Amino acid sequence: MLGWEFPPFISGGLGTACYGLTKAMDQLGMKVTFVLPKMVESKYATHVKLLTPNSHMSESSFVTHELKNVKFHTLDSTLQPYSTPETYQRQIEEILRQKRLLFGNNSILSSKSLSSSDYSHDMYTEVHRYAAMAAELAMYEEFDIVHAHDWMTYPAGIAVAALSRKPLVIHVHSTEFDRSGEHVNQMIYDIERLGMERADKIIAVSHFTRNIVISRYGISGDKVEVVYNGVERNGNWTNLSDTGIKKEEQIVLFLGRITMQKGPEYFLLAAKKVLEVMSNVKFVMAGSGDLIHKSIEMAAQLGIGHKVLFTGFLRGEDVQKIYKMADLYVMPSVSEPFGIAPLEALDHDVPVIISKQSGVSEVLMHALKVDFWDVNEIANKIIAVLKYPPLQMTLRSHGNFEVRKLRWIDSATKCAKIYEETLAPAGV
Amino acid sequence: MSSICFYFQVHQPSRLRHYTVFDSNWDYFDEHKNASICRKVANKCYLPTNRLLLETINRFDGKFRIAYSITGTLLEQFERYSPEVLSTFDALAHTGCVEFLAETYYHSLSFLYSRNEFAEQIQKHIDAIKYYFGQTPRVFRNTELIYNNDLAAYIESMGCFDAIITEGADHILGYRSPNFVYKPLGCDKLKLLLKNYSLSDDIAFRFSNRDWAQWPLTADKFANWINNVNGNGTVVNLFMDYETFGEHQWEDTGIFNFMRHLPEEILRHPDNNFKTPSEVVKAYDTIGTIDVPHIISWADTERDLSAWLGNAMQSNAIHELYRLEHRIKQTGDERLISDWRKLQTSDHFYYMCTKYFSDGDVHKYFNPYDSPYESYINFMNVLDNVQRRCADTGNITEKKSQEINKTKSDGGNSCSEPQQFPGLLKEKIAGNLKIIESKNKNLTDLQATDKTV
Incomplete structure (x- = not known):
């Protein structure tokens, strides 16, 4: 190999x-x-x-x-x-x-x-x-x-x-x-x-x-x-010590390389739209990549810099922690051959929005799917997940169950x- | 003696358009989609089946009899998108061999959430049937044949119904047969007709299934099964979606031919006849009491409510919807009330069903959404806007609220005089009737040539 x-x-x-x-x-x-x-x-x-x-x-x-x-x-x-x-x-x-x-x-x-x-x-x-x-x-x-x-x-x-x-x-x-x-x-x-x-x-x-x-x-x-x-199931993540962060705001997560392929600009444009409607939400971009500086600039230009956090590249326990904090994972990839990260998110009980231009959308039924360019629709779905707990709950429980069927x-x-x-x- | 009682459910919902949280206008319904589906089904099912049955009724000179339940949401769509369907139904009504049943105008689950709303919708439906077809329904069927003892008692208390219809589910019947007339527990006069699901589903679901041992189902084979009931029952209730003909079972499955030949095959046996539900009620006495403490329906194998209320999204959506009832009605805003009521149609909740979703089965076929989640999001966005309109209309005048109180005390839960229906349809129907009659003549001619061949 x-x-x-x-x-x-x-x-x-x-x-x-x-x-x-x-x-x-x-x-x-x-x-x-x-x-x-x-x-x-x-x-x-x-x-x-x-x-x-x-x-x-x-x-x-x-x-x-x-x-x-x-x-x-x-x-x-x-x-x-x-x-x-x-x-x-x-x-x-x-x-x-x-x-x-x-x-x-x-x-x-x-x-x-x-x-x-x-x-x-x-x-x-x-x-x-x-x-x-x-x-x-x-x-x-x-x-x-x-x-x-x-x-x-x-x-x-x-x-x-x-x-x-x-x-x-x-x-x-x-x-x-x-x-x-x-x-x-x-x-x-x-x-x-x-x-x-x-x-x-x-x-x-x-x-x-x-x-x-x-x-x-x-x-x-x-x-x-x-x-x-x-997807590799991580049985022990629930034992993680508390992150120590008290959450007053809901967290929407982007986790992946910040490159053209992953569609970071669509995440930010959607964030802007979401923030026009609701305020108690933060957007976290975890990852590094050649578009990171551009993305930071873009967040500032959109006037949502205070609502978007860049964590840089995360590994190990930090990834587990960020999943634990997140209320929603968004993958607006422009072209994603597969996309393991959404499965990991579901495995950590985080509901996901994934782009239809991805391989993982072929295997996941209990996920929200969007066209990566449809910023309006991404925002529409982000708001719905944050606003309606029954939606979050249903996505989470069915999604988590579905992921268990995808075994290496x-x-x-x-x-x-x-x-x-x-x-x-x-x-x- | 064995009576065949056909009742066809005729329904289409008002489908919602894609409505995001950023939308704020009041156009919730997808005009284009609703129109095109209504016309498509009219051409594949309603029109050809109506013509066929009208022709059959004429051919048998009153011996072939059927019943319909047509929802208000679909009547409205017919009026807008394909009025010719309404005129064929009117022609059927004029034969005197067709009975129309009552249900909730909006094909809603209102019985479970608001008795007031439930009664109002039944009244609205009765009025509509009177207006369109000149009949006053005497038999009630609830949305998706949802039923329990309380429903029967409530329907009896309305004082305007002779019978109620529901599913002949195994667990309510036990050893007993659905082929008799029963009495609901706790009712004095009201009778209960039970669907023979086995024979009904042979036509509605299994007809074109080539893996089925009985395929192909022919009219004489089916008539034989009916004859077997003779001596073991008085009535065979064949209840099914009208869309079975031409839409669920396509024309090339031979469903129309089956239906064309069925009456003569059945009538070949001297003891058999066709009766409408009201005629069944008049002809036969009850032979026992049926106790249904828990709610049943005709859906899926579970025969319960799980297709509409099985997950958290569904129950959240419907609770939020009915929570608005009081505020909506206080506004007195006709359009707002009508929009709110169209949201009550059970299909909206059916689309949110996650049961079997992964397996992609029958639920998917009828679902305009890619996933149950999409339908929930869409519904909640619309509901959010409805709520906002409610708040905007806000302070209603003293006068209006008095009016509402007045109608409430007048109305109660008993059937009242019909309201005036808007629309110019009556004249239209009269005009169309002639066309249909000539069409039927052609059909009969065709039929005649068919036979000579």
Whole structure:
């Protein structure tokens, strides 16, 4: 399995999905070797119990106690989910700067670190360098099938599959069209398309995404299967100590990356409309992203700055706390392949409003659904939920029950079935 | 002796338009949608079925008899959107073989929430039936056949009804058969007619179901089942939605042909006949008392109120609605009262039902909303505006409130003289009648050629 995020290295839904799926596969007794890039400069590196790279391949491997059938390999790479070529460039410069500070210019180590064999100066080269490393690693590993998650690992998937002559399954959690709208990056699109073409089977996280794969990438429909994500139930969240916040105002939550894809401006426009009608409500935007500054400015321009709180990126217990405080979760995504966050919200007894342009709207019946651009309707529904407790109550109880039916174990079982189907023709 | 008693429920609600919290005008109802559905169903069901039944009645020279309950909300829609339907019903009324029943004008659940409002709506419906069809109903059916002992007692106390209709639910009958006339517990004169749900549903629900062992259902097969009742009962009450014909069961299922041939198949047996509810009441004595302490209805397998009042949203919406009654009526504002009453139509609460929602079944088919939540939000937004209008009209004059008190004491819960109905329809109907008669003639001719072939 080629991924690029795993808890606690999480910046979005992909890591959650990889974790949920891998854990469920582990429970099913499937043997998984999980390979992922490891950011050297990651500021969260201290929280992570990863072994330091010590072999000549810059590889580290470990087995967690929790997941008995899963072996992890991290490859030193600066690849990060959700980055763009521009941010990658900035990162690389930052790393190099830090290394110079750390080791001094004359150090042998530093000169080695600076060599282009370790990190590439542009993202595409890095993606391919990563592919080469993964392929090298694959020579020492036993496996039957290659499963690659999202575009950065497609080249690695192609390389490993070609080298090992094993079938390739790619898992589409998002496409360039979701992330960038119509302003697609041609290089990324090409990588995605190549991956889809070379794959023996494609797993899309929703019919919404499957349609994009078919219509935008020209892939034949019989190759594309839909496997919905599940949700990791957190049994212990109710034991959380009190947040210590006394609530006099109702809280409407936006939780996700603050990027174009997630539709933060629609959240703010709806907030403005809501505040025209009712006042005892606060809007919380939890997350970070390239539109965060723009969003803060926009809130100020709309004159609702005092009613909108930006928390920055939240993880772990903070996420649980914010859910506990929230009365309503809104996901106005412009294009959301799946959207695990609303399921987590429901799991925490928070009713949700989700955009119809999302995969999760295919699986949730007990949620309010809106078109992301229909700010009036978003506001209309936010007000209704805040104003009518019976609505909140019914959504909450039915929604929470519904979420329990979405289990990772079912997703993993479906993946296993797809593996079998993919492997079967080879065996004949 | 076995009498077949057909009664058809004819109803469409006034559907609400999409109404957000930011809307403030008083146009709550979706004119366009209501008009197009009314016309669509008129063309698929009401008009062809009316013509067919009219033709059948004429053909059997008074031996084929039926009954209708048409709600006030639909009568209003007919008048606005497809008056030709009204004239065909009027033609049916003129045959003398068709009885019209009384119910709440707005197809409401008012019995459960306000006896005053309940009585007023029944009166309004009686007046409407008199106005349109020249009959005074003597048999009452409550919305969705909702029923209990209290309802029967209340209807008897109104003094203007001979019988009441409800579902022949297994749990109220026990070992007994629905094919007799009963007496409601606590009533002296009022009789109770019970729907034979098994035979009714064979037509209404199972007719086109190919997985059903009895498919295809033919007129002679059904007549045989009816004949089997002979000796075990006096009356078979076949109660169903009128939309069964052509709308729930499409024309290509053969439902019209079934209905065309059913009367002759049934009448082939010398002991069988057709009777309207009032005729059944006159012809047969009660054979026992039925006790219904808890409320029943004809809905779903539960036969209870859960389709309308099963979740928190539904009960909240309906409580808020009836809480306004006093204030609404105090305003004396006709339009406001009428808007408020149209909101009472049971369909609005049915749309909010979360039961089976995930499974996407029959509830969904009749639901103009994507989800029960949408319908609740929409309803509450409208209700909020109604409430605001109430507050705006606010202080009513002393005179008006006196007037209201006066009508209240006059009205009580007994049936009174009809009100004058607005509208110019009578003349229209007279004009249309001729057209219909000629159409019927054509139909009869067609029928005749059918037979020769």
